[in-house]
Amino acid sequence: MPQPPSAVTRDEPVIRDRGDACPGALRLHAADDGFLARVRIPGGLLTAPQASALGLAAERFGDGHLELTSRGNVQVRGLSEGCGAGLAQLLDSAGLLPAPGHERVRNVVATPLSGQGQPGRPDVLPWVRELDRLLCANARVTALSGRFLFAFDDGRGDVAALGPDVTVLGRPDGRALLRLGPADGAVAVAGDDAPRAALAAAEYFLDAADAAGTRAWRVRELPAGHALDEAEFAVRLAAAGIAAAPVAAAHRPYSAPPSPGWTGGALCVLPPLGRLDAGQWRALSEVAARGGSGMRITPWRTVVVPGAPSDGPARLAAAGLAVTPGSRWENVTACTGRPGCAKALADVRADAAAAAERARGPLPVHWSGCERRCGHPQGRAWVDVVATGPGYALSVHGRPVPDHPDLTAALAAARSTPSEEAEAPSATQ
Structure with a gap:
């Protein structure tokens, strides 16, 4: 089984002369097969109605396909010129554009099996929802790059291994560790304070990036003289009313991503190469609706369906999706x-x-x-x-x-x- 990174090194400082060009749901990217929209799905959390709206967007405006990304987001391709207003209206009506000015900075991944009966592990998904609310209400964070990444890990170490800019790692005692970029150390806070602390970490990065003047997009791009420091971050948190304690060398747990098949009461589904046609997406949305808890898009281009019905695997396999371990499409x-x-x-x-x-x-x-x-x-x-x-x-x-x-x-x-x-x-x- 692949192991976690044994050592993480800081990239060379990057000096940029422009902002990033990451596409969004409103900023479309012109590709050879038409325009592309990337819809941010914080934590990968999609309700069944939202999933249906994405399928409708692909059929009405795009080429009928949906793509899953390595950030747990969803892309619609083959969009025609001039469809932007109609697409935005459809996404907004489904609650997928809660704050248009913030839509590209809502890059949040989360442990997809969090809350699925793992004793001793906190459910980090409420933290994800709260951070998203805080992001959408904060004008300062609109300066973040579309590449800046938050990760909420329930302690098993799956999404924490993805090189996030801000990692929130849940602990069995109800507290959380916040790691800034590739740092060895972290800051411990109460679990209830984790979303506010994650937002404060993003603001700390923006202050450091402004001071450096290099237009860094990611924490690891900051010059050494402007690197983020756990002790200073703890002081900042205290000033914001968040009790925090630096941790010199925080533990780095690691867990492999979920494989296709059942894990407890959740079904992990693997679309070949992370791409679904309209029929496959419709089948997945219907199974998720019957499960009653929506679906979770993972950063490994799979979909977790909590509470999927017992006939869900057969329905999805018939649609051409992998639902058992050992598929040729795995990894x-x-x-x-x-x-x-x-x-x-x-x-x-x-x-x-x-x-x-x-x-x-x-x-x-x-x-x-x-x-x-x-x-x-x-x-x-x-x-x-x-x-x-x-x-x-x-x-x-x-x-x-x-x-x-x-x-x-x-x-x-x-x-x-x-x-x-x-x-x-x-x-x-």
């Missing part, structure tokens, strides 16, 4: 590739699908149409397959794999690299 991801992306050098989705059956292995694999590696895995060792034009270049966490005439055989061997030989990477996106 296989890909960027959009051709023809949707102008920068792509290959149809990576088609090539990934062709190799999925034979090139199985424990390590995740991500297919990229170019060197940007959009949407690659975070926090785990992974096999990198990058289109070069004439073919593909393979590497396992930065170590090139020798050229081989049979790409699929080489990929299968790379995915079987023992995890102890493949250093787990620090997040780079």
Whole structure:
């Protein structure tokens, strides 16, 4: 099983001359297959009516497909020019645009199985909802990059391993640890104060970024002289009425993402390559509606359905979704590739699908149409397959794999690299 990062290093400071161009639900991105909208889903939490609204948006305005992202968000592709107002109205009516000025900064991931009968683990989802409310009411945080990431982890260490900018790690005693970027230390606060503390952490970052003058998007991009400090953060929290205590070397738990199938009373569903057509999304929405608790989009491009009915797996399997462990699609991801992306050098989705059956292995694999590696895995060792034009270049966490005439055989061997030989990477996106 892939292990958590053994050591996290700070990236070199980045000096930027512009703001980020991350798409949103209102700021559409022009792609080769039409415009793209990215709808932020804090914590991945979708009600059944909201899920139905997203499906309607894809059918009415887009190409009929929905894509899951590595931030637990949902993308609609193939949008026509001039559909922005209609799309925004539909999303707003479903409660998916609670604050239009904040929609790109609502990047929050959460343990998807939180609250599902794990003794000793807090349910972090109420904390997610409260942070979202606080974000939407705070004018200062609109200056955050669309790449800034919050993570609420119930203590098992799944989303905490994704390289967040602000990590909230629940503890059995009801308290929470807040980690700032890749720091070893953390700050302990009461669980009820965790959402306010997470917001304060974002404001602390913005102050440091303003002082640095480098227009940093992420905590790890701050120059060393402006790095965030746990002791100073604790003082800031105290001034805001939040009791806090620095923790010099906070524990880093790790848990692998949920696999397709049942975990307790929740069903984990894997759409091939994180993409669903209208029929598949409709089937998933209907199963979630019958479960009564909506669905949770995960940062691993899966969907968790709490309380799914007993016939849910059969219904979803018939629609072409993986609902049992061992699927050939497990741990296989890909960027959009051709023809949707102008920068792509290959149809990576088609090539990934062709190799999925034979090139199985424990390590995740991500297919990229170019060197940007959009949407690659975070926090785990992974096999990198990058289109070069004439073919593909393979590497396992930065170590090139020798050229081989049979790409699929080489990929299968790379995915079987023992995890102890493949250093787990620090997040780079």
